[in-house]
Amino acid sequence: MDDRLTPDHPHTTSAQPAPGAATSQVARPAGGPDLVISDLVIAYSSGGYEVRPIDGLDLRVESGQLVLLLGASGCGKTTLLSAMASILSPTAGSIHMGDVEITGLRGRELVDYRRHKVGVVFQSFNLVPSLTASENVQVPLRTAGVAGRQARSRAEELLRRVDLTDRLHHRPGDLSGGQAQRVAIARALAHDPQLVLADEPTAHLDYIQVDGVLRLLRQLAAPGRIVVVATHDERLLPLADRVVELTPRAPEASRPPQQLTLHPGEVLFSQGDPGDLVYVVNHGAVDIVRRRIDGSEEQLAQLGPGRYFGELAPLFGLRRSASARASTHSTVTGYSLVDFRALHTHPADSTSTHPA
Numbered sequence: 001m002d003d004r005l006t007p008d009h010p011h012t013t014s015a016q017p018a019p020g021a022a023t024s025q026v027a028r029p030a031g032g033p034d035l036v037i038s039d040l041v042i043a044y045s046s047g048g049y050e051v052r053p054i055d056g057l058d059l060r061v062e063s064g065q066l067v068l069l070l071g072a073s074g075c076g077k078t079t080l081l082s083a084m085a086s087i088l089s090p091t092a093g094s095i096h097m098g099d100v101e102i103t104g105l106r107g108r109e110l111v112d113y114r115r116h117k118v119g120v121v122f123q124s125f126n127l128v129p130s131l132t133a134s135e136n137v138q139v140p141l142r143t144a145g146v147a148g149r150q151a152r153s154r155a156e157e158l159l160r161r162v163d164l165t166d167r168l169h170h171r172p173g174d175l176s177g178g179q180a181q182r183v184a185i186a187r188a189l190a191h192d193p194q195l196v197l198a199d200e201p202t203a204h205l206d207y208i209q210v211d212g213v214l215r216l217l218r219q220l221a222a223p224g225r226i227v228v229v230a231t232h233d234e235r236l237l238p239l240a241d242r243v244v245e246l247t248p249r250a251p252e253a254s255r256p257p258q259q260l261t262l263h264p265g266e267v268l269f270s271q272g273d274p275g276d277l278v279y280v281v282n283h284g285a286v287d288i289v290r291r292r293i294d295g296s297e298e299q300l301a302q303l304g305p306g307r308y309f310g311e312l313a314p315l316f317g318l319r320r321s322a323s324a325r326a327s328t329h330s331t332v333t334g335y336s337l338v339d340f341r342a343l344h345t346h347p348a349d350s351t352s353t354h355p356a
Contacts, residue, residue, distance in 0.1 A: 032063035032194050032224035033098025035084070040093035042079050045293040052272045052319070053079050057093070059244060061228070063194075066221035068240040069230040071247035072317065077230035080246070081197045084228065085118050086110060097194060115144050119188030121198035125180045127172040133159060133183045134168045140190040158186035162216060178209025185216060196220055198229045202236070214239060247317040258334040262286070262326035269356075273320045275313025277334035281305050284330025288356050290322040302327055310356045311340065322356045 042054040053076030061067050069077045082088035084095060086102050095102040097117065105113050127136045137155035146154070159168055162182040172180050181201060188196055198217065202210045218239045221227040229236060237243060258277065262268060262284070269275060271291050279286075281303050288301040288309060300322055303309055313320050314337045335343065 032226070033100075034063055035059075035061040035195065035226050035228075036096040038094045038096075040080075040083065040095065041091045042076070042083060042088070043091045048292050048294075050271075050291055050293045052091075054083075054090070054246075055272055055319070061226050061242065063226060064221060064223040065241040066218060066227045066229065066239060067242040067244060068236055069228065070232065070234070070237075070243055070245050072232055075246040075317075077246055078199055081120075081199055081228065081230050084195065085120050085197055086113055115140065116191045117193055118195045118197065119191070119193040121181070121184050121188045121196065121201055123200040123203050125172070125184045127180060127183060127187075129172050132169045132171055133164060133175065133179075133186075136172070136183055137187045137190060140187060144191070154190065155186070158189055159183070161189075162186050163212070176209060177205045178212055181205065181209070181213050182216065185213075185220075189220075194225055196225060196227045198227070200231055200233075201229060202231065202233045210235065254338045255336050257339065260332050260334065262330045262332065264326055264328055266326045268324040268326070268332065269310070269320050271320055271323045275310055275318070275320045275356075276336070278308060278311045278314060278337065278340040279324070279332045279334050280308045282331040282333055285327040286330055286332065287325050287327045288322050289325060308340075308344075311337075312356070320356055324356055 037057055037059040040054055040057040041052065043050055043052045045051070053074070057080070069080060071077055079088065083090050084102070086105060090103055094104070100113075102113065128139065131139070134152065134155045137158055138151040141151040141154055142148070156165075156168060159165060162185055164179060164182055164186070167175060167179055167183075170179075172183070175183065181204075185198075185201075188198075201213055201217065205213060214236060217227060217229060217236075221241065229240075259282070260268070268279065268286065283305060286303045286307075286309070287299055288303065289297045289299050291297055301309075309324060310320070312318055
């Protein structure tokens, strides 16, 4: 079943849980809170320009679900995970776990959330090289004041659950990539969190190592716990209860060209908008401008008749990197990517342009 949030929001897909999820050996009791993201905006400065990788995201995840954040590098997957972990503060909007607004936590409540309610699995493992597997898992426990004997017992229990009983006293340098990732997962589970966040957990693993990590991630998503995985690895798709595509997908089907008339100063599209059409100037002139973080604008190009623009957004599933605004009374034609490719079979012979 497909469920679009709004036309400008990421595409989400629901899927059946993978076999074996109900027999998870790391399951939590039922009754955990849902994760609710409302109108979330995350903006930051890059090279003097404002970038909005997350713009108006709405999402609800039920307890027990495994959710994939799918998309190419730079689409906002890690940024969104950082906001869920309360490492990064959003520009606007809110994130709730049950009745608790994560984005509003401060002081001791924020520390408690980071220590006890959320576990993070990093892409590069982030294990301490000089510590054993057991000692690495104990780090968040000892930091929270758990006594040594209790911390060791908990670490051994978690490493047993991820099938690393025979690697308790091995240091990261003596572990395979898959084993190191499982240690990182065990560490993320130290406080039995309600929310587990994994950033590209299969990025550095071969196909044999990936198998064990995928099975473990599926097992973690049980009643009382939510697992959110950021990835561009489509091998994870069959395991997910929900898929959120952060990279907009341009329609591939051909459709009739759209001819538009623009008055001077009229905006065709704005920086940060999703984009599914490539435009050709028929008459007049169109300015391509980029908004700076201080609110000012930089004019990148002025395009006259025969020039085209806006092809990168639909081609790579990106948001518009600049705005297009009529400089004079103008007409433009918008083409689907399929039709534009048919019109421009020899790009080297085409009139140069700006991608916007």
